[in-house]
Every structure is written in structure tokens, then in C-alpha cells.
Amino acid sequence: MPVVAPGRSHLVTRRWAASGLLALLCLPAHAGEVFKLMTPVRYAPDAHVVGAARTSCDLEGYASRVFGERIRTSYPGSTELSDAVGFSSVDGKVLRVSIVNVYGVGGGGWSGTKSVTIRADLLEKGRLIGIRSITRSSRSLLGAVSGTCPMLENCLDALSKDVMVWLSHPPAPPPDTTPEQSDQSAPSAG
Numbered sequence: 001m002p003v004v005a006p007g008r009s010h011l012v013t014r015r016w017a018a019s020g021l022l023a024l025l026c027l028p029a030h031a032g033e034v035f036k037l038m039t040p041v042r043y044a045p046d047a048h049v050v051g052a053a054r055t056s057c058d059l060e061g062y063a064s065r066v067f068g069e070r071i072r073t074s075y076p077g078s079t080e081l082s083d084a085v086g087f088s089s090v091d092g093k094v095l096r097v098s099i100v101n102v103y104g105v106g107g108g109g110w111s112g113t114k115s116v117t118i119r120a121d122l123l124e125k126g127r128l129i130g131i132r133s134i135t136r137s138s139r140s141l142l143g144a145v146s147g148t149c150p151m152l153e154n155c156l157d158a159l160s161k162d163v164m165v166w167l168s169h170p171p172a173p174p175p176d177t178t179p180e181q182s183d184q185s186a187p188s189a190g
Helices: 009-026 059-074 148-167 179-184
Strands: 035-039 042-050 079-082 093-103 114-124 127-138
Touching (some): 035 059, 042 059, 059 148, 093 127, 093 148, 114 148, 127 148
Parallel strands (some): 035 079, 035 093, 042 093
Antiparallel strands (some): 093 114, 114 127
8 A cells, every 4th residue: 555644545546546437438438349440541542642751651551550450459359351352241340541631741840740631431231330530740849750751650640549439439421421422432442
């Protein structure tokens, strides 16, 4: 038992209670649920990429790895699914992540803020059941981060966490969304 000044034991109890509550909040709301992550994560067909980030940084490969690791950790039993497989015939929920916007002029932290926007589609039997677009930015104080690519990777790390939280409570898609529309929005294989 920690040594506590007289009259301060209630602070220790509150800290333990707060730690327990925080641990419960970190658990997924649907702990038994599993997902299939469509891989590789790709740029959307109409993705806007500023600078040489598309050619200099392997953001598709990095996103595929980080989202794959995060979904397996957050939702045990979740797997990856090749985007070559027709997802409309797959049982269970399929997560498709697309990179839609990258702002990352070279020069690392010295050239300013970097950001990545992704779109996460949640599909079940080919039907779009949830959609979310999220942007994260990475800033560097006086160029403290080594370069543009690591800053963009930091954005993808944060985005993978955001998507795992969203998966526990995905919003409904717009009422006029049909399976045909969700198939047309699929990123191209090239």
C-alpha cells in the first residue's frame, strides 16, 4: 500500500477508480465483433496528393500495415481480405479504407503542417452500412520530426486509432445509398 499523508487516502482511491474507468473506456464496445480489412489500403481514384508524397512515401503500404495491426489488436479474430476478392460475397463486416487527401510538402517539420484524410467504408454483404471521413494533421516544433514521410505516417497512426473507435459505433449511411453506389466508390486496383 502506498504511503499516503493523513487525510489524503481519498485521493489515492479516486486515482485507482479513475484508472479503472479509463481502462474500461479503452475496450471496444463490441469486444466480440470481428471485421475483415480490405487490403491493400489504396489511394482513392480522385485522391488529391500535394507534393511528392505519393512517390516518395509508401503511404499505401504503411497504411495497410498499421490498419492491419490495429484491427487485429483492437478486434481479435479480425483478418485481412484481398481487394481482389468480391466483397459482396463475404460473410461479416468488411472495412475498406481509402486515402483521399495528402498534404505534405517536402522539407519535414521545417516546411509546415502535414495532413492525411482517409475515408472508411463499412460494408456488410456488399451493402454500405457506415461511412466516415477523418483528417489528421501532424505538426513539428522547429523541425523536430525527421521528415515529411514520418510526419505523414504519424497521421496514419492516429487515423487508425480513430477508425477503431468509430467501428465500435459506426453511423448509418445516407438513406439513398445503394449497394451499386458503394461498388462504384471502390478504389481501383491500379
